[in-house]
Amino acid sequence: MGSATEATKDISENLLGDKKVTVVFVLGGPGSGKGTQCANIVEHYGFTHLSAGDLLRAEIKSGSENGTMIQNMIKEGKIVPSEVTIKLLQTAILENGNDKFLIDGFPRNEENRAAFERVTGIVPEFVLFFDCSEEEMERRLLGRNQGRVDDNIETIKKRFKVFVESSLPVVEHYESLGKVKRIDAAKPIPEVFEDIKVIFSSLASKGTA
Numbered sequence: 114m115g116s117a118t119e120a121t122k123d124i125s126e127n128l129l130g131d132k133k134v135t136v137v138f139v140l141g142g143p144g145s146g147k148g149t150q151c152a153n154i155v156e157h158y159g160f161t162h163l164s165a166g167d168l169l170r171a172e173i174k175s176g177s178e179n180g181t182m183i184q185n186m187i188k189e190g191k192i193v194p195s196e197v198t199i200k201l202l203q204t205a206i207l208e209n210g211n212d213k214f215l216i217d218g219f220p221r222n223e224e225n226r227a228a229f230e231r232v233t234g235i236v237p238e239f240v241l242f243f244d245c246s247e248e249e250m251e252r253r254l255l256g257r258n259q260g261r262v263d264d265n266i267e268t269i270k271k272r273f274k275v276f277v278e279s280s281l282p283v284v285e286h287y288e289s290l291g292k293v294k295r296i297d298a299a300k301p302i303p304e305v306f307e308d309i310k311v312i313f314s315s316l317a318s319k320g321t322a
């Protein structure tokens with residue numbers, strides 16, 4: 114047991130250098146409000162927001178050799194191979210001076226989760242889970258208006274299916290470890306943030322973040 118922990122720590126030190134980080138995974142269905150609330154958390158609690166989806170969209174824009182593959186997967190609501198997303202997250206963590214990160218929209222399946230833990234050695238402090246009905250999420254996505262290739266009804270239905278089949282098992286995994294803090298994300302934006310504040314204020318007062 115002890116040696117397994119040591120091994121994980123060594124890997125972490127190899128790939129993140131000496132950097133010790135506090136990570137919160139922000140998970141929830143498409144349109145549940147993850148990005149919106151991450152901006153609020155950044156403003157009040159000094160975290161850096163890393164949206165896996167935003168990093169992938171930036172990678173497409175940068176003209177990377179993976180761009181076309183990523184674009185096609187996003188359009189189909191599919192999950193991009195772990196090594197691509199993990200590399201982007203790892204680089205973003207290393208390039209940033211902060212040591213507290215909200216990782217938004219990742220891990221999206223169990224393979225993402227296991228690969229991230231194996232490669233970076235990072236174990237999340239907790240998982241903030243946004244609970245919202247599909248009806249409400251669909252309404253929000255259709256009104257998001259950011260010109261995204263995946264905010265159309267056909268792709269939205271595919272994303273909901275992937276969320277239930279592949280992403281919810283990640284939440285269940287962390288649930289079994291007692292690490293999930295569930296938020297009723299169907300409420301209006303300021304009310305959702307009030308509930309989030311309770312969680313992050315107690316974290317700050319414990320001195321763990």
Ligand SMILES: Nc1ncnc2c1ncn2[C@@H]1O[C@H](COP(=O)(O)OP(=O)(O)O)[C@@H](O)[C@H]1O
Pocket residue numbers: 141142143144145146147148149150253254256257258298299300301302305
């Ligand atoms: N609590 C809320 N009530 C109503 N609309 C919301 C709420 N939270 C976010 N939105 C809106 O819903 C859309 C999706 O929110 P976003 O934060 O991008 O979700 P996610 O990152 O989970 O996909 C955005 O247009 C946002 O302004």
Ligand SMILES: O=c1ccn([C@@H]2O[C@H](COP(=O)(O)OP(=O)(O)O)[C@@H](O)[C@H]2O)c(=O)[nH]1
Pocket residue numbers: 141142143144147148164165166167169186187188189190191192193194198217218219220221263272
């Ligand atoms: O770790 C990730 C995060 C996102 N995506 C892809 O990017 C899309 C948009 O993700 P984002 O988190 O931006 O969407 P949201 O849930 O916020 O609406 C997803 O449907 C996936 O196709 C992915 O493959 N891996």
Ligand SMILES: [Mg+2]
Pocket residue numbers: 147148164166218
């Ligand atoms: Mg988002």
